[in-house]
Amino acid sequence: MTNPREVQLKSRPVGWPTHDDFALVESAPTDLADGQVRVRNEVMSVDPYMRGRMSDAKSYAEPYALGEAMHGGAVGVVTESRADGIAVGDHVLHGLGWREEAVVDGSAVRVVDTSVAPASAYLGVLGMTGLTAYAGLTRVAGLKEGDVVFVSGAAGAVGSVVGQVAKALGASRVIGSAGSQEKVDHLLNDLGFDAAFNYKDGRVSDLLREAAPDGIDVYFDNVGGDHLEAAVGSLRLGGRIAICGAISVYNNTEAAPGPRNLARLIQTRGTITGFLVGDHWDLAGEYAQRAAGWIADGTLTSRETFSDGIDHAVDAFLGVLRGENVGKMLVRL
Ligand code: NDP
Known part of the structure; x- marks a missing residue:
């Protein structure tokens, strides 16, 4: 053997x-x-x-x-x-x-x-991935009812939970970006996103402005790079950005430049906060209970x-x- x-x-x-x-x-x-x-x-x-x-x-x-x-x-x-x-x-x-x-x-x-x-x-959905989405949205980004939420990597493990949980917690509009038309269709048809775009179809800042003409209150960042710059550019007054990941740069061999428009945070009083799920295990019980309910009534699918x-x-x-x-x-x- x-x-x-x-x-x-x-x-x-x-x-x-x-x-x-x-x-x-x-x-x-x-x-x-x-x-x-x-x-x-x-x-x-x-x-x-x-x-x-x-x-x-x-x-x-x-x-x-x-x-x-x-x-x-x-x-x-x-x-x-x-x-x-x-x-x-x-x-x-x-x-x-x-x-x-x-x-x-x-x-x-x-x-x-x-x-x-x-x-x-x-x-x-019931593990580290789901908790990352929940902690990032509720505690780090301080999601409020009526917020317009944008999430990148939206068809992935964390992103798909972010979009659905944001809706469940009262976001007025949820926008997702992903890397193929099939994923965009999945976001719109299966996961209840209000708008979605394929980030390979053009400049992310243009695509985001089209999907959220009045701007965004929350950006849940899984990607970094152009996505982050686009989100800063679309941030409304008091907007919050939660930095969860930066997958667009993980295989880079040289440091990539950050957003060129950070000065917008002054006029919008915006914030950018990085976080690690490991600092938020105290929310695990609360999340598990809410997620079980959302899964049971079909609010959260995975x-x-x-x-x-x-x-x-x-x-x-x-x-x-x-x-x-x-x-x-x-x-x-
Ligand atoms: P995903 O299931 O989202 O898979 C990664 C996705 O990233 C891919 O499916 C791909 O989708 C997308 N992607 C890859 N390259 C690029 C690129 N250049 N630009 C835009 N999108 C890209 O993974 P997870 O849900 O597990 O993780 C999502 C993010 O969250 C990661 O950045 C990860 O490191 C981070 N993370 C952070 C945690 C924390 O504690 N801070 C905990 C867990 C995860 P597509 O086809 O759309 O390009």
Whole structure:
């Protein structure tokens, strides 16, 4: 019998990662210590933030170690347990990432109920992704009833929740940008966005002005670059920008210039605030409760894009950077 496999980081990518930066290897057999569980992973997350951790640069998260499995969110079933309160057959969420099997401390996992939602939801709409959207909108951007909200990366995991939750919380108009006509149609037809555009169709500032002729109150930024400059240009009095991500620059090898129009923040008394979901775990219970209600009554829907097999983890990761996903990108094992 072969041992379970894992994906390790082999070298630090410069610019776009390639398959040569990763290695799929068999892991060494490990006995359980007291307090640990063995988990057979069923689904694992590939996330844009992982690109930052592949570089040896000072960041908010530790760089991945070379020759070690890529850490990240995963959900699996417990096959062996020496941890109190966790039984064989339980599904657990953990952070050990891209591997077929994980041996992990019971104190570092969360038991999830797969009769309430599928395992994958705990990595997406009911997990870190959903909380990012909720915390960014409510706490960081201070969403108010009647706000006009713009979100980039709108057909992605975080963005699709942002748009729907903004509507649920009383936004008067929600505008999304995405990278294909299929995604724009999805935003308009399935997710209840009031307006949407393909940012590849022209200058983002022109497209945004067309979609929001009277300006915007909130911008939830997943992209940075031209999108951020366009949002500053369309900001109304007292407008708030929450910086969640900057995927347009993650593979740059040189620093890109920031918005050229920041002086607009003076006349609009606008604010730009960066945030990390990790600082907002105290909202997790509140979000989980509200999200369950929104999902039950159809206010909040979520799509997922799956790759199958650990040997496709790198393809799935590159795919999320290229925009091949609608909703949350996941690998099914
Ligand atoms: P997504 O599901 O949104 O996937 C990333 C999407 O980015 C792609 O689908 C693609 O869609 C879009 N994209 C890629 N390149 C570009 C580009 N050059 N310009 C515009 N869009 C681009 O990922 P997530 O929802 O997981 O993450 C969204 C953002 O939130 C990321 O920037 C991520 O780093 C950040 N994040 C931040 C957190 C925090 O705590 N601050 C926590 C979680 C995520 P398209 O086809 O539309 O181009």
